[in-house]
Amino acid sequence: MVLKLSTVLSIQDAQFDAVVYKGNIDENIAQIAEIGYDGVELAVRDPRLLDVGALERSLHKHNLAVPALGTGQAYGEENLSFTAVDSDVRARAIARIKSHIKLAKRFDALVILGLIRGVTPPGVGKVQAMRWLVHALRECSEYAAKEGVRLALEPINRYETDLINMIEEGLLLLEQVGSRYLGLLPDTFHMNIEEPSIERSIRRAGAAIFHFHVADSNRRYPGAGHLDFDGILRILKEELNYQGWISAETLPYPDPRTAAEQGFARLRAVLAADPSFHSG
Ligand code: LER
Ligand code: MN
Numbered sequence: 001m002v003l004k005l006s007t008v009l010s011i012q013d014a015q016f017d018a019v020v021y022k023g024n025i026d027e028n029i030a031q032i033a034e035i036g037y038d039g040v041e042l043a044v045r046d047p048r049l050l051d052v053g054a055l056e057r058s059l060h061k062h063n064l065a066v067p068a069l070g071t072g073q074a075y076g077e078e079n080l081s082f083t084a085v086d087s088d089v090r091a092r093a094i095a096r097i098k099s100h101i102k103l104a105k106r107f108d109a110l111v112i113l114g115l116i117r118g119v120t121p122p123g124v125g126k127v128q129a130m131r132w133l134v135h136a137l138r139e140c141s142e143y144a145a146k147e148g149v150r151l152a153l154e155p156i157n158r159y160e161t162d163l164i165n166m167i168e169e170g171l172l173l174l175e176q177v178g179s180r181y182l183g184l185l186p187d188t189f190h191m192n193i194e195e196p197s198i199e200r201s202i203r204r205a206g207a208a209i210f211h212f213h214v215a216d217s218n219r220r221y222p223g224a225g226h227l228d229f230d231g232i233l234r235i236l237k238e239e240l241n242y243q244g245w246i247s248a249e250t251l252p253y254p255d256p257r258t259a260a261e262q263g264f265a266r267l268r269a270v271l272a273a274d275p276s277f278h279s280g
Pocket of ligand 1: 016018070072114115154156160187213249
């Protein structure tokens, strides 16, 4: 299998700004394909709001795969989380992720677990929040295993959540949950803030890496900041024999098309510089 490239399209309009594309599904899918990406990662707040048939037609027309579904907007827009004080909200967050799993199955995609984990609520200790988190991950992983869909937990920087900021914490959590359907999603933007060494952490995560987000140090397209994508991609491909996707989740600056084109060009250049790399 070859290393494949995708970028992120938010199906619904959303407050979260680190997605290259928002809305205008068919138009944006056409543009993503035209630039050369192999796939499109979809940020989906609620699968019920989606015209899956139209989406499938558009993906088919432009020959794009869907490697992953992002779910963070269910938290960002609706406050659903695995660690909410209200047990009804926690149950609805789990049910929502199950609906993402069902949708992911149609696309042979994995489901990203990012901000849906929430934050430690005021007045509740982190120990309790982690218990709720482990419980939710177990229930979602069991369901995912039945459906044959994989889940990828994303360590996220401290300014967005206090729960699981680093790869090492993510690995410990995977051990606690104990499902081979649950892995990690490292994101270079978060790693640049939290990890003592991005390279060492990627090596440490190893086979637990199910999916991979790239953005430069300033969360703009790869090449717009100071991260070493040559080194990062070399470890993934050569040392770890990573078989998954590299997905550009970046700010749409200076505009979506330029961000998508520049990011793609930089990643392709890195991959092309090494004869063992190939995309597409
Ligand atoms: C989502 O993939 C992400 O990286 C987070 O920053 C969401 O807030
Ligand atoms: Mn990310």
